[in-house]
Amino acid sequence: MRLSELKTGEHGIIVKVTGHGGFRKRVVEMGFIKGKKVTVLLNAPLHDPVKYQIMGYEVSLRHSEADKIEVISEDEAKALNLRSSINASTPEFANLNANSSSDTDKLLESVADKQRHTINIALVGNPNCGKTSFFNFASGAHERVGNYSGVTVDAKVGHASFEGYEFEIVDLPGTYSLSAYSPEELYVRKQIIDQTPDVIVNVIDTSNLERNLYLTTQLIDMHVRMVCALNMFDESMQRGDHVDYDKLGELFGVTMVPTIFTTGKGVDELFRAIIKTYEGTEDTDPHFRHIHINHGHEIENGILEIQEHLKQEENLRARYSTRYLAIKLLEHDKDVEDYIKTLPDAQEIFEHRDMAAQRVKEETGDDSETAIMDAKYGFIHGALKEAEYLTGSKKNTYQMTHFLDRIITNKYVGFPIFFFMLFIMFSVTFIVGQYPMDWIEQGVSLLGELVSGNMPEGPLKDMLIDGILGGVGAVIVFLPQILILYFFISFMEDSGYMSRAAFIMDKLMHKMGLHGKSFIPLIMGFGCNVPAVMATRTIESRRSRIITMLILPFMSCSARLPIYIMITGSFFALKYRSLVLMLLYAIGVMMAVAMSRLFSRTVFKGEDTPFVMELPPYRFPTWKAMGRHTWEKGKQYLKKMGGIILVASIIVWALGYFPHNDQLTARQQQEQSFIGKIGKTIEPVFMPQGFDWKLDVGLLAGIGAKEIVASTMGVLYSDNDSFGDDNSYNDHGGKYEILHKQLVTDIAKLHNIQPARAESVATLTAFCFLLFVLLYFPCIATIAAIKGETGSWKWAIFTAVYTTGLAWIVSAAVFQIGKLFL
Known part of the structure; x- marks a missing residue:
């Protein structure tokens, strides 16, 4: 717990002091040392500050400062003692008598000592530097080795033990800097500030030392405790590079440990360096000191002037290094500017910033942000020169x-190779994947038959079979395809080919307002929109990622195919069916292009992040890494989609089931059910498209899953639900003719026209229905995936609303214009 949570009269043992270096040092100097007993004496009349007793004297702290001090209270210690009494691994707690005052103090000290030996670590580094390799090696967690910017988009947590210490390890997304330029940069920065890890492990790709050290200089500005891992040291040595890493560590004020995370070499030395940094070392050791990188006298003067104001804000100093905030202000960091605007003397701070920036411009000809970057790279260059850094030429890695x-990437064969890779990926996915999909469908069907044969008739039985089992089946039936797709994607990412694919496709995607990385998810959308949405996490630009998700529903997924087959088979001659199908797919692509350009110029107006993407060396990925990644994505799919789809399936079932009458046929039941009544109620809304209530009911049923549209319409028009199972033309029992005849009859009644004209109007209506199905509300699983990937219902709801609105407009326009020629 935090010291701020202790009540008057309570006491505890200090475990650790968090916060940035300057704040932590000041608090420790006041006597708040690990392992010391602290007692709350009293609160001020306004409950802030609070007076504490420690080391025989009294001192006051504000709540915001006390919140940065972790303690173990007596109640916490007793609770841990109770748990440890039945835990053979920690019997020493069980032997203490919690009712004795002296034993209570011993208990507190014992528990605090154990807690003090838990170190929170955050892994920070450039993409492709090997952070996740260390995470996997140290913690054994099921996380993958990524080779492509933006693969790790969430913080993964793992656990490791070493020499009596426990390590809580957080693998943060790869980032090249800590600016406010991308969501990943902001996310990493926020985690470091808000979560205040005990030690930052800055993982550095030694073969790209100069570029990687730029992030190190920004971490130094934040005044955090840090250890640097010089990873991929073997590749650097094979090339014949040389660097005095001990000297380099002295110059940067941090310990630098050579590592090879793929084999585990250097991991023990890294853990020892982490422990030494965490426990604290005298400032006389040059590897454990805080340095100030000199940015030039004008910038340094500006930093000092800004700091004078910032240091007056005590609450601010508990969370931030004032030097770091001053530097970020001079870089015109929007996120920091928004924070500073909340301070009382914000206007004076910005005036000092603007004056300093103007002086830098006059002196150097550059803006302050550029001058700071130049100064940092100047420091890095000087440090590397002093550390005798040389790149070798023994082996060109x-x-x-x-x-x-x-x-x-050849301009002649690059595209054929790329499309051949896609052909193999989708062929295996949809041909090989069909076999396990069929097995799953058969398993769900057999389970349904088992339930049907052993349960009495009634709503509960119907809900279990058609609602719950139907919902579960809809979730897991696509799992094989998703696993296969992600296995291929994992291979392309880990091998380094994915970044080449983005490189090849960028010019085409850029014309749509996107990046080349958007191409793979869009292509995947033709198979299933759900894994396609999940695949957008490979796009590090949040702007491109969201736009890609917003236009993905226009890629006709395989679930729409039964609807297309049903309508084209019923209303179009054989020679025109393939043409109509191709036209639908083409319209979907054209709408995606149009909406992407519209969104990039309106909703997401402004320049996107530049297309600066690392092209890592090719590496053959391990089967273990690809297997882990594939399984993790499969679990995420089941976890994210399962609950929402299940609930939606039950709701759709209930709307079609109640009020129920066993004496009615399936068609009559659908008509008098709630969903039938809703369809009739909203029929006027869809009159501009020429839809009757049966078509409306089909669209409503498709909210849960698009396959349901075909089976629902089959029931309503021909008492035949087999349409939903058709992935090819199958006119068994003349069902196409029956559906055609019934729809023509309904259209004649709806529009009060002669049967002869009703024939052509019905065909136009059928085509408009196909357009609506193509463009409208994607399935619940896709909406859930968008919510999961964006972290907000805002974009998920927006997608549902705008696609449905667009479908209404397009289908209505086509119908109304088409009628003029009939």
Whole structure:
């Protein structure tokens, strides 16, 4: 718990002091040392500050400062003692008598000592630097080795033990800097500030030392406790590089440990360095000191002037280094500017910032942000020169990469290779994946028959079979395809090919207002929109990621195919069916392009992040890594989609089931059910499209899953629910003719026209219905996936609303214009 949570008269043992370095040092100097007993004496009349007793004297702290001090209270210690009494691994707690005052103090000290030996670590580094390799090696967690910017989009938590210490490890997204330029940068920065890890492990790709050290300089500005892991050291040595990493560590004021995370070499030394940094070392050791990188006298003067104001804000100093905030202000960091605006003297702070920035411009000709970057790279260059850094030429680690790139990104064969890869991926997914899908469908069907044969008739039985089992089946039936798709994507990411695919497709995607990385999810959308939405996490630009998700529903997924087959088979001659199908797919692509350009110029107006993307060397991925990644994505799909789809399936079932009458046929039941009544109620809304209430009911049923549209319409028009099972033309029992005849009859009644004209109007209505199905509300699973990937219902609801509105407008326009020619 936090010291701020202790009540008057309570006491505890200090476990650790968090916060940035300057604040932590000041609090420790006041006597708040790990392992010391602290007692709350009294609160001020306004409950802030609070007076404490520690080390025989009294001192006051504000609540905001006390909130940065972690303690173990007597109640917490007793609760841990109770749990440990039945835990053989910690019997020492069980032998203490909690009713004795001396034993209570011993108990507090014992528990605090154990808690003090838990170190919270945050892994920070550039994409492709090997953070996740360390995470996997140290914690054994099921996380993957990524080779493509933006793969790790969430913070993954793992656990490790070493020499009596417990490590809570958080793998943060890869980022090149800590600016406010991308969501990943802001996320990493927020985690460091809000979660205040005990030690930052800055993972550095030694083969790209100069570029990677830029992030290190920004972490130094934040005044955090840090250890640097010089990873991929073997590749650097194979190339013949040389660097005095001990000297480099002295110059940066941090310990630098050579590591090879793929084999585990250097991990023990890294853990020891983390422990040493966490426990604290005298300032005489140059590897454990806080340095100030000199940015030039004008910038440094501006920093000092801004700091004078910031240091007056005590609450601010508990969370931030004032030097870091001053630097970010001079960089015109929007996120920091928004925070500073909340301070009482914000206007004076901005005046000092603007004056300093103007002086920098006059002196150097550059803006302050550029001058700060130049100063940091100047410091890095000088430090590397002093550390005798040299790049060798014994082995060109990129030789094979350069050879492969000459083929894979060639302007003549690059595209054929890329599309051949896609052809293999989708062929295996939808041909091989069909077998386990069929097995799952058969298993669900057999389970339904088992339930049907052993339960009495009634709503509960029907809900279990048609609602719950139907919902579960809709979730798991696509799992094989999702696993296969992600296995291929994992291979492309881990091998380094995914970034080449983005490189190849960027020019085309850029014309849509997107990046090349959007192409793979859009292509995947033709199979299933759900994994396609989940695949957008490979796009590090939040703007491009969201736009891609918003237009993905226009990619005709395989679930729409039964509807297309049913309508084209019923209303179009054989020679025109393929043409109509191709036209639908083409319209979907054209709408995606149009809406992407519209969104990029309106909703997401402004420049996107530049297309600066690392092309990592080719590496053959391990089967273990690909298997882990594939399984993790499968679990995420089941976890994210399962509950929502199940609930939606039950709701759709209930609307079609109640009020129920066993004496009615399936068609009559649908007509008099709630969903039938809703369809009739909203019939006027869809009159501009020429839809009657039966078509409306089909659209409503499709909210749960698009396959339901075909089976629902089959029931309403021909008392035949087999349409939903058709992935190819199948006119068994003349069902196409029956559906055609019934719809023509209904259209004649609806519009009060002669049967001869009703024939052509019905065909136009059928085509408009196909357009509506193509464009409107994606299935619940897709909406749930968008919510899961964006972290908000806002974009999920927006997608549902705008696609349905667009479908209404397009289908109505086509129908009204088409009628003029009939």
